[in-house]
Amino acid sequence: MLTAGRRMDNAWMTLEQRGAPPAELLSADIYDSWMRCISLGLDTLRPPAPEFVSPATLRQEQQRCSLIRGLALAEMHTLHQQIAGSNFMIAFANADGLLLDIISDSSFSDASNAASIRPGTVWTEANCGTNGLGTAAYLKRAIVVHGGEHFFARYNNLTCIAAPIFAPDGELAGILDASSDCMSRQAHTQALVAMAATQIENGLFREHHRGDMLIAFHNRGEYLQTLSAGLLAVDNEGRIRAANRAASILLHGLPASPGRRFADVFRTKFSAFVDEGRRKERQRLEDEVGSQFVATIENARQFSMMQAISRPRLPTPKVATQFVSADPAIAAVVQRVGVAAVRKMPILIRGETGTGKEQLARHAHVASGRTGAFVPVNCAALPDSLIEAELFGYAEGAFTGAKKGGAAGLFKEADGGTLFLDEIGDMPVTLQAVLLRFLDDWTVRPVGGTKRQVDVLLVSATNANLDDSIARGRFRSDLLFRLNTLEVTLPPLRERSDFSEIARHLIHKIDPLMDLTGGAIDRLAELDWGGNIRELRNVLSRLSLAEPGDLIDEASVESVLTHSAAERLPGKAVGAGGAKANLHELQRSHVLSAYAETGNNISKTARRLGVSRNTIYRALRGKQDQHDRGEE
Numbered sequence: 038m039l040t041a042g043r044r045m046d047n048a049w050m051t052l053e054q055r056g057a058p059p060a061e062l063l064s065a066d067i068y069d070s071w072m073r074c075i076s077l078g079l080d081t082l083r084p085p086a087p088e089f090v091s092p093a094t095l096r097q098e099q100q101r102c103s104l105i106r107g108l109a110l111a112e113m114h115t116l117h118q119q120i121a122g123s124n125f126m127i128a129f130a131n132a133d134g135l136l137l138d139i140i141s142d143s144s145f146s147d148a149s150n151a152a153s154i155r156p157g158t159v160w161t162e163a164n165c166g167t168n169g170l171g172t173a174a175y176l177k178r179a180i181v182v183h184g185g186e187h188f189f190a191r192y193n194n195l196t197c198i199a200a201p202i203f204a205p206d207g208e209l210a211g212i213l214d215a216s217s218d219c220m221s222r223q224a225h226t227q228a229l230v231a232m233a234a235t236q237i238e239n240g241l242f243r244e245h246h247r248g249d250m251l252i253a254f255h256n257r258g259e260y261l262q263t264l265s266a267g268l269l270a271v272d273n274e275g276r277i278r279a280a281n282r283a284a285s286i287l288l289h290g291l292p293a294s295p296g297r298r299f300a301d302v303f304r305t306k307f308s309a310f311v312d313e314g315r316r317k318e319r320q321r322l323e324d325e326v327g328s329q330f331v332a333t334i335e336n337a338r339q340f341s342m343m344q345a346i347s348r349p350r351l352p353t354p355k356v357a358t359q360f361v362s363a364d365p366a367i368a369a370v371v372q373r374v375g376v377a378a379v380r381k382m383p384i385l386i387r388g389e390t391g392t393g394k395e396q397l398a399r400h401a402h403v404a405s406g407r408t409g410a411f412v413p414v415n416c417a418a419l420p421d422s423l424i425e426a427e428l429f430g431y432a433e434g435a436f437t438g439a440k441k442g443g444a445a446g447l448f449k450e451a452d453g454g455t456l457f458l459d460e461i462g463d464m465p466v467t468l469q470a471v472l473l474r475f476l477d478d479w480t481v482r483p484v485g486g487t488k489r490q491v492d493v494l495l496v497s498a499t500n501a502n503l504d505d506s507i508a509r510g511r512f513r514s515d516l517l518f519r520l521n522t523l524e525v526t527l528p529p530l531r532e533r534s535d536f537s538e539i540a541r542h543l544i545h546k547i548d549p550l551m552d553l554t555g556g557a558i559d560r561l562a563e564l565d566w567g568g569n570i571r572e573l574r575n576v577l578s579r580l581s582l583a584e585p586g587d588l589i590d591e592a593s594v595e596s597v598l599t600h601s602a603a604e605r606l607p608g609k610a611v612g613a614g615g616a617k618a619n620l621h622e623l624q625r626s627h628v629l630s631a632y633a634e635t636g637n638n639i640s641k642t643a644r645r646l647g648v649s650r651n652t653i654y655r656a657l658r659g660k661q662d663q664h665d666r667g668e669e
């Protein structure tokens with residue numbers, strides 16, 4: 038009996054001598070895959086150069102797959118923790134073998150092949166020969182490709198364990214892969230990868246059938262919360278909409294296909310099942326061939342007919358926050374952010390200054406149900422030299438001036454909560470590399486200290502054009518792909534259809550007894566609002582002070598606008614098309630003199646000029662840059 042190693046050596050020798058692989062020395066899947074590679078004209082010793090898609094295409098695909106990526110990333114982190122320290126890389130690719138996300142041990146990222154294994158690489162059999170991702174995508178089945186079974190010798194030091202993920206309609210939706218060097222291969226990894234893939238499939242199933250009743254069932258009650266539980270999606274009338282893979286196995290031979298009725302499968306009327314569900318969380322079900330199950334309605338609360346059930350559930354993204362979103366496009370953004378937050382997907386919020394990026398990040402934190410703190414960090418405000426220590430912490434005595442006892446760092450402070458990285462485009466490039474490493478394994482290493490794991494929801498925001506920054510080498514594209522599992526853009530106030538709701542919300546916050554007439558709102562809505570909601574809030578504060586009564590009308594708006602126009606920036610009229618308040622139009626000297634007049638108080642300067650603190654920081658950084666260049 039040949040050892041596995043000898044068998045592969047012989048297989049390679051036969052391939053070289055005869056130009057065809059020996060069927061008896063390879064498993065059927067590997068043999069077939071080698072034959073496909075040969076018929077594609079691939080040569081084991083001359084692999085083609087790795088193929089990468091452009092950053093724009095990668096980004097587009099990552100956006101398109103944001104739901105499944107969110108689910109996959111959560112599983113990849115768990116998987117990574119389960120097999121951490123064993124020189125592994127966990128990868129997620131779309132159905133065409135395009136690598137979208139990677140989490141790897143540092144030892145793996147340092148390995149020789151690592152450069153060709155990164156988001157954007159295409160891992161089809163046609164490009165990479167027999168390999169975990171490409172071969173699983175072809176077979177639509179889980180596979181292990183071990184060492185010499187790879188068609189190209191350059192991958193012979195790797196073991197790849199890949200499992201397909203199917204969408205609720207049965208189409209291939211992606212591939213999950215755990216790869217390691219052959220020496221680190223672990224027997225249980227295959228099972229862990231298969232379980233993670235099933236978990237992602239179930240997540241897709243639940244998401245797709247949010248509006249349906251979700252019934253979980255198993256022969257044994259203690260298995261209800263596990264991956265082997267069946268899931269049925271049923272509509273209000275008891276018609277089956279879909280069954281997950283486990284349900285199809287448990288109900289094998291029964292008509293559990295879409296369109297069939299609950300009563301075609303179970304010996305209980307749907308109405309009786311729902312009635313019983315009002316009284317009890319779990320109930321017995323018997324199928325048409327007599328198998329007994331324990332069943333539960335997972336999402337009972339969402340159905341009015343199930344109101345009586347009040348057991349604790351997973352946090353749902355529908356939460357009351359101060360985030361006005363009467364514009365349907367914004368409401369959709371808020372909904373997606375809520376879902377992503379529950380799943381701990383990194384979220385990137387783009388938008389002009391004052392459009393509500395931080396407010397939306399706070400909403401994400403609340404929606405996530407996380408019990409830790411919301412920790413906002415302004416990357417533009419931290420000096421480059423201190424930002425790493427501030428974020429990751431430092432040990433006592435790590436550097437001159439380090440606090441006694443060291444500092445935990447903002448990531449640690451946000452453990453169990455949310456870290457909001459505002460103005461991410463201003464993060465120094467060196468620190469971007471550190472953040473990227475953090476996103477690989479979610480551990481922080483305080484300056485001069487030792488590593489520890491943290492659990493944070495990461496929300497970033499920018500009003501800069503990151504694509505430009507990437508083109509100019511100021512921002513790492515690989516970091517962007519990690520931060521924007523969900524990317525949303527908040528439109529400027531002038532493009533929103535809920536101006537009046539926002540204005541009324543803001544005035545009630547300023548003074549609950551005050552209101553605006555329709556005429557006042559119409560007049561305000563005509564303005565350009567370059568400073569967006571923040572600027573509107575500032576103008577409304579001024580209006581509330583100027584108005585002796587409780588109702589602000591068009592005339593009060595007019596008089597305050599005329600008055601502030603005189604006070605405003607030189608050469609800038611307030612009115613339709615006016616009031617833009619970004620750094621381009623605010624003369625830096627004007628900012629600097631206001632800064633000096635307020636005794637170098639950033640908040641007061643921002644309030645006085647009706648702009649965000651970030652704008653002031655940017656003006657001050659500009660001054661610093663000039664100073665550094667000796668231009669002052």
Ligand SMILES: Nc1ncnc2c1ncn2[C@@H]1O[C@H](COP(=O)(O)OP(=O)(O)OP(=O)(O)O)[C@@H](O)[C@H]1O
Nearest residue numbers: 359360361390391392393394395396570571649651
């Ligand atoms: N949808 C909203 N509903 C209610 N208030 C909002 C909303 N969006 C923004 N605001 C208010 O507008 C002001 C500015 O919002 P925020 O600070 O979140 O903007 P930003 O986009 O983060 O600004 P910057 O880029 O300048 O930091 C805040 O007072 C916030 O409470």
